[in-house]
Amino acid sequence: MSGALPVETRGLIKRYGRIVAVDGVDLVVEPGDVYGYLGPNGAGKTTSLRMLLGLIRPTAGSARLFGRDPLVQGAKALDGVAGFVEGPRFYSYLSGRSNLQMLADYDEPDSRARIEEVLEVVELRDRAKDRVGGYSHGMRQRLGIAAALLRSPRLLLLDEPTTGLDPAGMRDMRELVRRLAEDKITIMLSSHLLYEVEELCNRVAIIRKGRIVYQGALRELMAATTTSYVIRAGDPERARTVCLTQTGVENVAVEDGVVRFSADEESVAALSIALGQARIGITALTPERASLEELFLGLTGGESSDHDRAAVAS
Numbered sequence: 001m002s003g004a005l006p007v008e009t010r011g012l013i014k015r016y017g018r019i020v021a022v023d024g025v026d027l028v029v030e031p032g033d034v035y036g037y038l039g040p041n042g043a044g045k046t047t048s049l050r051m052l053l054g055l056i057r058p059t060a061g062s063a064r065l066f067g068r069d070p071l072v073q074g075a076k077a078l079d080g081v082a083g084f085v086e087g088p089r090f091y092s093y094l095s096g097r098s099n100l101q102m103l104a105d106y107d108e109p110d111s112r113a114r115i116e117e118v119l120e121v122v123e124l125r126d127r128a129k130d131r132v133g134g135y136s137h138g139m140r141q142r143l144g145i146a147a148a149l150l151r152s153p154r155l156l157l158l159d160e161p162t163t164g165l166d167p168a169g170m171r172d173m174r175e176l177v178r179r180l181a182e183d184k185i186t187i188m189l190s191s192h193l194l195y196e197v198e199e200l201c202n203r204v205a206i207i208r209k210g211r212i213v214y215q216g217a218l219r220e221l222m223a224a225t226t227t228s229y230v231i232r233a234g235d236p237e238r239a240r241t242v243c244l245t246q247t248g249v250e251n252v253a254v255e256d257g258v259v260r261f262s263a264d265e266e267s268v269a270a271l272s273i274a275l276g277q278a279r280i281g282i283t284a285l286t287p288e289r290a291s292l293e294e295l296f297l298g299l300t301g302g303e304s305s306d307h308d309r310a311a312v313a314s
Contacts, residue, residue, distance in 0.1 A: 004067030006031060006155040006186045007052065011061035014047050021047045023210035024061070029155075029188050029203075034181045036197035036218070037190040039207035045190040048207070049085050049159055053078070065155065083157030083188075088144025092133035096124055096143050099132060103147050111150040118146040122176060138169030145176065156180065158189040162196060174199055195289060198222070206295065221295075228288040229268060231259040234281035242278050246271045260288075 007029035014022040022044040029035045039045050050056045052063045054070025054077065062069065068077035090099045097115065104111035119125040122142040132140065141161055148156055161177070162170040177200055181187055191197050197204055198218065205215040214221060228251075233239040239259045243252040248267030253260050263271065268285070275282055 004064070005029065006033070006066060007035075007188060008064045008067075009048070009052070009061065012048065012051060012058055012063060013060040014044075014051060014056065015059045020210055022051070022058075025207065025210075025212055027205055027212070027215070029186060031186055032184065033186055033188070033203050034177070034201045035186075035188045036201035036204040037188060037207065038192070038194065038197050038204050039190075040192050043192075043207045044210040045192075045207060046086060046159055049157055049190060052157065053081075053085065055085070080151075080154040081157065082148035082151045082153035082155075083159070084144045084148065085157070085159040087159070087163075088140060088147060090132045090140065090143060093131060095129050096132055096135070096139075096146075097128040099143070100147060100150065104150055107150060110152075114150050114152070118149040121149060121179070122146045123172075136169070138165045138172060141165065141169075141173060142176065145180075149180075154186060156185050156187045158187065160190055160192070162191070162193070170196070194295065198289075227264070228260060228262050230284065230286050230288055231261075231275075231282060232257075232284040233259065233275075234283070238278065239275060239280050239282070242274050242280065243271060246274055 005028060007027055009025055009027045012022055012025040012027075013020070025044070025048055027037075027048070037045050037048070047056070051058050052065065052070070054063075054074070057071060065077055065081050066079075068079075070077040090096075091102070094102070097119065100115045100118070101112060104115060116125065119128050122145050124139060124142055124146060127135070127139065132143065135143065145156075145158070145161075158177070162173045165173060174196065177187060177189065181200075189197075189200070201218055203216065204218050204221060206213050206221075231239050231243075236254050236257055236259050240252055240254050243249050243259060243261050246263075246267060247270075249261050249263045249271055251260070251262045272282075272285060
């Protein structure tokens, strides 16, 4: 549908008996977004994605992909949409290439012609002849993206794409997502890792216990978050004294031999000059990231939910 949003949900609810897994979720993903769906395990991310793809039926509300409802239009609603939920699945006794060939034969006629191209994109061409059973977890994740790319998607949905990867695998996956975004593919990825979303996404929604507590530009979210800093100094007590004299520097404390405080960037710049003028040797002045839990507590005023959701809402 021309001009329709890649993803739009209104009042999306999913109940399992007395458990509310997703509670009135409104999402809007715009063309060209790398959109982070952020929340802890059990928050409702995967359940939301399953409803988006028509894999489970909402209790209430609606979900649209490019203006199409999967529950009404079935597979036709998934034209231009690909990805995976809860990890891709393959035949372990077949090679990576053979798995893609099998998937291509069930899909569009042009898909088979794209196999070598997508293997190159995910950097698996050299291992394409090997059995998937011998692949690392990261290689299977990349093969899952290759399978999704066979469809030449305009929208790519990825559920926790870096879960279980080692640091090198996480780095490779983030670089792959960046390259796909540069190719003008709209990407929606769920994650429980704030730093991952921070590196990749321009817009985010944060879900906590089934409810959206923030949706908007990532830069606005981070700008509204109080930034903490750590100073490592040869004389921590003198550094603390200088911090206490500076306007805009708050919550100053010495812990474990380092000085911690909160401030905006302008105040930090002035503080660094003051420390130099006081001839205090500084070995590090670094920001500390707010944890995901700290963000949730800040957005909800520290309130807890009136009831717990089960892990089925992961």
